[in-house]
Amino acid sequence: MDLDKAYGAIAVLEVEIRTFANEGYAVKYDFGRKVISWRDNYMWNNNFTRSINENNLALIKDRLPKSGMLEWMEGYNMGLTEEYGDKTSLPGEWKIEVEFKDKTRLKSGAEQHFPKKWKNLKTLIEETTGCSFILR
Secondary structure (H helix, E strand, O other), X not given: OOXXXXXXXXXXXXXXXXXXXXXEEEEEEEOOOOEEEEEEOOOHHHOEEEEOOHHHHHHHHHHHHHHOHHHHHHHHHXXXXXXXXXXXXXXXXXXXXXXXXXXOEXXXXXXXXXXOOHHHHHHHHHHHHOOOOOOO
Protein backbone atom coordinates (compact mmCIF):
# COMPACT_ATOMS: atom_id res chain seq x y z
CA MET A 1 0.00 0.00 0.00
CA ASP A 2 1.33 3.42 -0.98
CA LEU A 3 0.69 5.22 2.30
CA ASP A 4 1.22 8.71 0.86
CA LYS A 5 -1.73 8.18 -1.50
CA ALA A 6 -3.69 6.06 0.99
CA TYR A 7 -4.42 8.93 3.38
CA GLY A 8 -5.98 10.92 0.52
CA ALA A 9 -8.04 7.90 -0.50
CA ILE A 10 -9.79 7.45 2.88
CA ALA A 11 -13.57 7.64 2.41
CA VAL A 12 -14.68 6.61 5.92
CA LEU A 13 -12.72 6.48 9.17
CA GLU A 14 -14.16 4.85 12.31
CA VAL A 15 -12.30 4.96 15.63
CA GLU A 16 -13.55 3.37 18.83
CA ILE A 17 -12.19 3.10 22.36
CA ARG A 18 -13.90 1.16 25.11
CA THR A 19 -13.42 -0.39 28.52
CA PHE A 20 -14.00 -4.05 29.23
CA ALA A 21 -17.41 -3.00 30.59
CA ASN A 22 -18.22 -1.79 27.04
CA GLU A 23 -18.14 1.89 27.98
CA GLY A 24 -16.36 4.37 25.78
CA TYR A 25 -16.65 6.40 22.60
CA ALA A 26 -16.84 5.89 18.86
CA VAL A 27 -16.41 8.46 16.13
CA LYS A 28 -17.08 8.03 12.43
CA TYR A 29 -15.87 10.44 9.76
CA ASP A 30 -17.67 10.03 6.43
CA PHE A 31 -15.61 12.23 4.14
CA GLY A 32 -17.81 11.62 1.08
CA ARG A 33 -20.87 12.95 2.90
CA LYS A 34 -18.79 15.37 5.03
CA VAL A 35 -20.39 14.10 8.25
CA ILE A 36 -19.08 13.26 11.74
CA SER A 37 -21.05 10.81 13.89
CA TRP A 38 -20.29 10.52 17.61
CA ARG A 39 -21.44 7.75 19.96
CA ASP A 40 -20.98 8.09 23.71
CA ASN A 41 -21.52 4.80 25.55
CA TYR A 42 -21.31 6.57 28.91
CA MET A 43 -24.20 8.95 28.24
CA TRP A 44 -26.54 8.21 25.34
CA ASN A 45 -27.78 11.80 25.19
CA ASN A 46 -24.30 12.95 24.08
CA ASN A 47 -24.61 11.21 20.70
CA PHE A 48 -24.65 13.43 17.62
CA THR A 49 -24.24 13.66 13.87
CA ARG A 50 -23.12 16.88 12.26
CA SER A 51 -21.35 18.18 9.19
CA ILE A 52 -17.58 18.45 8.94
CA ASN A 53 -16.72 22.08 8.29
CA GLU A 54 -13.95 23.18 5.93
CA ASN A 55 -11.56 24.06 8.78
CA ASN A 56 -11.85 20.57 10.25
CA LEU A 57 -11.45 18.95 6.82
CA ALA A 58 -8.22 20.91 6.31
CA LEU A 59 -7.01 19.98 9.81
CA ILE A 60 -7.69 16.29 9.19
CA LYS A 61 -6.03 16.37 5.77
CA ASP A 62 -2.93 17.97 7.28
CA ARG A 63 -2.61 16.07 10.56
CA LEU A 64 -3.95 12.57 9.89
CA PRO A 65 -0.88 11.51 7.85
CA LYS A 66 1.37 12.98 10.57
CA SER A 67 -0.34 10.73 13.14
CA GLY A 68 1.13 7.66 11.44
CA MET A 69 -2.22 5.89 11.90
CA LEU A 70 -2.11 3.70 8.78
CA GLU A 71 1.49 2.73 9.47
CA TRP A 72 0.78 1.53 12.99
CA MET A 73 -2.45 -0.13 11.95
CA GLU A 74 -0.47 -2.25 9.50
CA GLY A 75 2.21 -2.82 12.15
CA TYR A 76 -0.34 -4.12 14.65
CA ASN A 77 -1.86 -6.37 11.98
CA MET A 78 1.60 -7.87 11.41
CA GLY A 79 1.98 -8.50 15.15
CA LEU A 80 4.54 -5.75 15.75
CA THR A 81 2.88 -4.44 18.91
CA GLU A 82 6.21 -4.05 20.70
CA GLU A 83 7.53 -1.80 17.93
CA TYR A 84 4.40 0.30 17.43
CA GLY A 85 2.71 0.18 20.82
CA ASP A 86 3.13 0.37 24.55
CA LYS A 87 1.33 -1.81 27.06
CA THR A 88 -0.69 0.38 29.39
CA SER A 89 -2.30 -0.26 32.73
CA LEU A 90 -5.48 1.12 31.21
CA PRO A 91 -8.01 -1.71 30.96
CA GLY A 92 -9.35 -0.83 27.56
CA GLU A 93 -9.12 -1.41 23.86
CA TRP A 94 -9.09 0.48 20.60
CA LYS A 95 -10.40 -0.40 17.15
CA ILE A 96 -10.03 1.44 13.89
CA GLU A 97 -11.66 0.68 10.57
CA VAL A 98 -10.76 2.56 7.40
CA GLU A 99 -12.72 2.30 4.17
CA PHE A 100 -10.94 3.62 1.10
CA LYS A 101 -12.59 5.14 -1.97
CA ASP A 102 -12.11 1.85 -3.86
CA LYS A 103 -14.17 0.11 -1.09
CA THR A 104 -11.18 -1.81 0.31
CA ARG A 105 -10.93 -1.85 4.09
CA LEU A 106 -8.20 -1.85 6.70
CA LYS A 107 -9.07 -2.87 10.26
CA SER A 108 -6.88 -2.95 13.33
CA GLY A 109 -7.15 -2.94 17.11
CA ALA A 110 -5.70 -4.18 20.37
CA GLU A 111 -6.40 -4.56 24.07
CA GLN A 112 -4.19 -2.66 26.54
CA HIS A 113 -1.53 -2.02 23.86
CA PHE A 114 -2.19 1.51 22.67
CA PRO A 115 -0.04 2.86 19.83
CA LYS A 116 2.91 5.03 20.81
CA LYS A 117 1.47 7.80 18.61
CA TRP A 118 -2.10 7.39 19.91
CA LYS A 119 -2.06 10.90 21.39
CA ASN A 120 -1.70 12.42 17.89
CA LEU A 121 -4.90 10.74 16.67
CA LYS A 122 -6.71 11.33 19.98
CA THR A 123 -5.93 15.06 19.87
CA LEU A 124 -7.10 15.32 16.25
CA ILE A 125 -10.39 13.61 17.15
CA GLU A 126 -10.91 15.91 20.13
CA GLU A 127 -10.19 19.03 18.08
CA THR A 128 -12.55 18.05 15.26
CA THR A 129 -15.43 16.84 17.47
CA GLY A 130 -15.12 19.14 20.47
CA CYS A 131 -15.39 16.08 22.76
CA SER A 132 -12.99 14.30 25.10
CA PHE A 133 -11.75 10.99 23.63
CA ILE A 134 -10.32 9.28 26.71
CA LEU A 135 -11.61 6.37 28.76
CA ARG A 136 -12.82 7.17 32.26
